[in-house]
Amino acid sequence: EIVMTQSPATLSVSPGERATLSCRASQSISSNLVWYQQKPGQAPRVLMYGASTRATGIPARFSGSGSGTEFTLTISSLQSEDFAVYYCQQYNDWPVFGQGTKLEIK
Amino acid sequence: QVQLQESGPGLVKPSQTLSLTCTVSGGSISSNYNYWSWIRQPAGKGLEWIGRISTSGSTNYNPSLKSRVTISVDASKNQFSLKLSSVTAADTAFYYCARETTYRFDYYGMDVWGQGTTVTVSS
Numbered sequence: 001e002i003v004m005t006q007s008p009a010t011l012s013v014s015p016g017e018r019a020t021l022s023c024r025a026s027q028s029i030s031s032n033l034v035w036y037q038q039k040p041g042q043a044p045r046v047l048m049y050g051a052s053t054r055a056t057g058i059p060a061r062f063s064g065s066g067s068g069t070e071f072t073l074t075i076s077s078l079q080s081e082d083f084a085v086y087y088c089q090q091y092n093d094w095p096v097f098g099q100g101t102k103l104e105i106k
Numbered sequence: 107q108v109q110l111q112e113s114g115p116g117l118v119k120p121s122q123t124l125s126l127t128c129t130v131s132g133g134s135i136s137s138n139y140n141y142w143s144w145i146r147q148p149a150g151k152g153l154e155w156i157g158r159i160s161t162s163g164s165t166n167y168n169p170s171l172k173s174r175v176t177i178s179v180d181a182s183k184n185q186f187s188l189k190l191s192s193v194t195a196a197d198t199a200f201y202y203c204a205r206e207t208t209y210r211f212d213y214y215g216m217d218v219w220g221q222g223t224t225v226t227v228s229s
Contacts, residue, residue: 034215043219
């Protein structure tokens with residue numbers, strides 16, 4: 001079974017600054033990775049699929065990169081609405097989520 | 107626009123079977139490009155994929171839950187359902203249904219979610 005590990009568990013960043021979130025797979029998953037954002041009291045929503053393709057309506061300040069086992073989600077200039085929990089999910093075989101990174105205001 | 111809505115008991119006794127239904131509106135559950143999934147989230151914790159069903163009825167389950175999970179689809183009602191047997195307090199969580207979309211070689215993720223429902227396992 002593929003294990004997804006996200007780091008850090010919590011990231012404190014000031015508005016306007018850049019945030020970099022990491023996701024690591026226990027074995028190669030090519031580019032079969034999705035990033036989600038979840039705000040309190042809401043269901044998750046898709047940010048990126050195929051590791052680096054923004055979903056419809058997602059602002060350009062969000063970008064994804066990586067392939068194989070190492071992936072990164074970058075938010076170039078944090079807005080107030082970006083503070084949330086972020087999950088990666090692989091779909092190489094069946095869906096497996098990482099444990100999440102909480103992005104909080106510094 | 108496709109919408110999903112979970113329904114079912116909010117309280118289940120230990121050792122009994124948890125049963126939830128997800129109703130799909132604004133679109134057909136019979137699309138060849140979709141899987142229909144269940145995901146759960148214990149309070150304050152992360153997401154756990156439970157399993158999914160395709161339009162053809164083929165299923166995939168989380169190996170850690172496989173022995174207790176059954177997912178089925180009723181296309182005539184545009185619904186799919188989850189049954190989780192022999193529940194314990196560890197199954198207490200917020201349960202979501204979601205649509206996964208694939209097209210050709212692209213996987214778009216779980217792109218439509220229900221609002222979720224709380225299930226508590228307690229006597």
